[in-house]
Amino acid sequence: MDPIAGHIPGAVNLPTTVHVDERGMLREPDALRRTFAERGVTDGVAVGAYCGSGITAAHTALVLAEIGIDAKLFHGSWSQWSNTPGRPVATGE
Numbered sequence: 001m002d003p004i005a006g007h008i009p010g011a012v013n014l015p016t017t018v019h020v021d022e023r024g025m026l027r028e029p030d031a032l033r034r035t036f037a038e039r040g041v042t043d044g045v046a047v048g049a050y051c052g053s054g055i056t057a058a059h060t061a062l063v064l065a066e067i068g069i070d071a072k073l074f075h076g077s078w079s080q081w082s083n084t085p086g087r088p089v090a091t092g093e
Contacts, residue, residue, distance in 0.1 A: 002082045006089040008050065012039045016056045019063045029067045036069065043069060050074040050081070 007013070018035055021027050027035075041047055047069060051057040054077040064071040074081075081087055 002052075002079055004082050004089055006082070006091045007078065008081055009088050009090040011050070011090070012041075014039055014060065016059045016063075019059070026063065026066065032063060032067050036064070036067070041069060047071040048074050050077040052078050054079075 014036070019026060019032060026032070036042070041064070047064060049057040049060040049064070049071050050073075051060075054073075054075045057073055057075075057077055061071045061073045082089065
């Protein structure tokens with residue numbers, strides 16, 4: 001279990017469910033680009049994806065690659081971050 005609740009400072013939450021339609025298929029590329037752009041993710045912006053344990057972050061990184069946006073995957077995700085003493089932790093928005 002993670003020793004503390006929170007998120008990496010500066011992180012923006014975007015659940016993987018917004019990437020798929022009602023059939024479970026990836027939404028159209030233009031719709032995905034709009035969703036990410038609404039959260040500040042556009043071409044030329046450095047992006048890192050992480051989640052609780054690394055699984056859904058891989059999905060997000062794949063979706064970003066599909067729409068032509070390069071992203072780094074922080075495979076350690078929140079579990080590694082929150083278990084490293086001294087790392088900053090944010091809560092709330």
